[in-house]
Amino acid sequence: MTIKMDKKERNSTLFVLGGILLFIVFILNIGLGSVKINVDEIFKILVSDSDVNKSHASIIMNIRLPRTMATLLGGACLATSGLLLQIFFGNPIVEPFILGISSGSNLFVGLVMLGGVTFGMGTINSMGMFIGSFIGAMLVMIAVIFASQKVKNITTLLVVGLMFGYICSSITSVLTALANHEKISKFTMWTMGSFAGFKWADIKLLYIMGLPFLLLAFFMSKPLNSMLLGEKYAQSMGISINKFRFLMVLVSSVLTAVVTAFAGPVSFIGLAVPHIVRISFKTSNNRVIIPAACIYGAIMAGLCDLISRIILAPTEIPIGAITSIIGAPMVVFLLVRKKGSEF
C-alpha cells in the first residue's frame, strides 16, 4: 500500500511541477525577445488594455501571445500524437515525423501553397491548409498501418515510413520546381518548421481542432492501456479493435495535421516527450501519461521555440533544428541508460 501512495504522491508532485513550469515557460515566451517586457507589464497587458505601453501591447497581442499559444498547444498535440503512435504500433521509437506522416502533410500543404489546390475552400486560408495537411497525414498513416500488418518487424516498418517520407518529399520537390519564386520562399520557410507568424484565425482553428482531440485521446486511455499488451489481448479484453483503430488513426492524424498545417514539420517532440514522461512518472498508465504528455509536450515545445528565437538573436533558427538537437540525443541516452531491458 505504501508504494501505491508513493506513486500517487509522485504523480501529483510531477503534475504540480509541470503546471508551474508551463506557467514559467508561458511568461518567458511572452517576455523575452528583441524587446524585453517585464512580468507585471505582461499581466497588465493581458488583463486590461488601459494604461499600458501601446507598442508593447501590440507586440504581445499580435506576435508573442498567438505564437506562444500555438507553440504550447502544438507541443501538446505532437507529444500526444507520438504517444498514440507508440502505443498503437507497440514500438517505442515511432512518432509522426519518423513514420512519414508529417511528410504526407508536407506534400498536401505543398499542393495547397504551391499548386493552389484549395480543397473546396475557394481561397487559400487556414482551413484549406489544415484540410490538406490532414488528408496527407491520414493517407500516409493508413498506408503505414497496412504496411504494419504485413510486416511485423519494427525496423522494416521504420524503413517503410522513411520510404513514404521520401516519396512525399520527392513529389513535393517536383511541385517546388514547378512553382513560382514568391510561393517557394514562403513554402520553404514553412517546411523548416516554425511557430512564427501565427494569426489569430490560425490559433482559433488550432484550438478548436486540437483541444477536443486531445480530450478524445484522454478518453481513449482505457483501450490504449489494453493495447500495451498488443492487439490480440486488447480484443480478448473486450475492446472492439476496428472501432478503436479507426479512432486512433483519426485522432493521431488530426493532432499531427493541425500542427503541421501551420508550423510545418516539427520533429522529435512526439518521440522524446512520451519517453521522458513515462520515465519520470515511472508508469505506462495512459490515464496519467496522456495529460502528462500534454503538459510536458507544451513545456518542451515552448522552451525549444524560446531557444530558437533568442539563441542567435536577431536571427531566428527553425524550431525543428532545436527539437532535433535536444530530442535525438535525449532518446539515445534514455535507450542506452535503460539497457534495452525495458523494451
Next chain:
Amino acid sequence: MNTIMSAKGLDVGYENKTVISDINIEAIKGQIICLLGPNGAGKSTILRTLSGLLSPVKGFVEIDGANISRIKQKNIAKKLSLVLTDNVSPSLTTVNEIVAMGRIPYTGFMGKLTENDWNIVKESLEMVGAYDLRERYYSQLSDGEKQKVMIARALVQEPELMILDEPTSHLDIKHKIEIIRVLQRLANEKQITCILSLHDIDIALKGCQTVLLVNNGVIVAQGAPEDIVKNGCIQKLYGISGAKYNELLGSVEFVGNSIADIFVTGGNSTGINIYRALSRNGYGINAGVLHENDTDFQVAKIICSEVVTEIPFEPISNEKVQKAMQFIKYSKCVIDTGFPIGSGNKGNVKILNYALTINKPVLSIRDKSECHKIYGENSEKVIYCDGIFSLLKCIRKILENNDLFSKAV
C-alpha cells in the same frame, strides 16, 4: 454435465483456406483439454478460432449455447480469457498494473478500478503464486514468472473458459510443472475450463483430461490420454525418425547403431543407462536375456539391434541362453551390467561365464569379490569398471586393439 464451449463440424483457416477441417469439441466445465501435434499442425489456428479472434471457415463456435460471433466482444471477455504466445513487454508497467488490465471488461469508461477489482487482482495473484511479484516491473521478470502473471491477468477476467497457446514453452521444468499445477487448481477449484496447446507430451498426457491429436489438417484422435495414446502413436503424430517415443515410460530413446559389436546383459533397470551411453557414443548393441516386463526391455527394444527376451516371470530357458551365446560369439566384447541375480535370471550368469570361457573380453560394473562369488575362477579374466566413463574407456581400448588385430590377420 455442463458444457461451456462446443463446436461441431468446424473448419478453421485463413481467408477461406481451410487449415483444419471437421473439428468437434465439447468442453465441459472444469476440464483441461490439450491440443498435441507437430509445429505447423494448426493448433494455434484452432485456438484462435475458438477464442473468436479468427472467424471459422465453416461452422461456428458456441459459448454457453450462443454463437461466439454474435456475442458482443465485451461479453465474450467476461466468459473467455486468453494467454497468448505473443511476447509482450510493456515498459514501466508493474505486475499489479498488468494483472489489473484483466478488469477492463468490467470497469467503467475511464477504466478506474474499485476496491473489489483490486481484491480480485490480489486473489488471482495469490492463486498463481505470483503475489510476491506484484510491485516488480513486468519486463524484468523471468519467463516463468511472466507466464504466471499472464495467467493471473487472464484469471482476473473471471472467465469460465481460459484458452492458452503453448503456455509452457521456453520454461524450465519447475515452471512447466507449476503452470500445469496452477491450471489444474483453476479447473478443480474454480471450475474454469482450460483449452491449451502443449509441446511437452509427457506433461500433456499426465496433466490433461482430454487430448486432441492434430496433424495433416485433421484431428487424428481425441479422448482421454490413456485411451488414445497407444504404442507408436506419438511417433506417428510427429513423424519422428532416428528416435522413438516410449509411451509407457514417457521418454525419448535414440535409435542405436545397427551394426552391433557389443553384447550387454541387463535386468532390473541396470541396463538402461548403459544402453543409452553406448548408443550415444555410436556403438551398436545386442542385449539379453531380458524379461519382457523389465524396464530395461522397454529401452532395449528401441536402442538395441537385437534383444533376446523371455516371457515375464519365467526362468530364462535354455533355448534363450543358446540364442544369446550365438550373439556373444560374434561380439567384440560383453558387458555385465551388475544385475541382481535370482532364480529367474540364472541364465544370464551362464551366458557371461560362457563369454569368459571363450575368452571374450567381459566388462563388469560389479566389484571384484562379488564377481569372484559369481564366476569363480573365470573372475580373473573380468575387466572391472567403476562407472560409465571407465566402461567407455575400456571399450574403446578393446575395440581399437581388435581393429589392429583384424588388420594384422
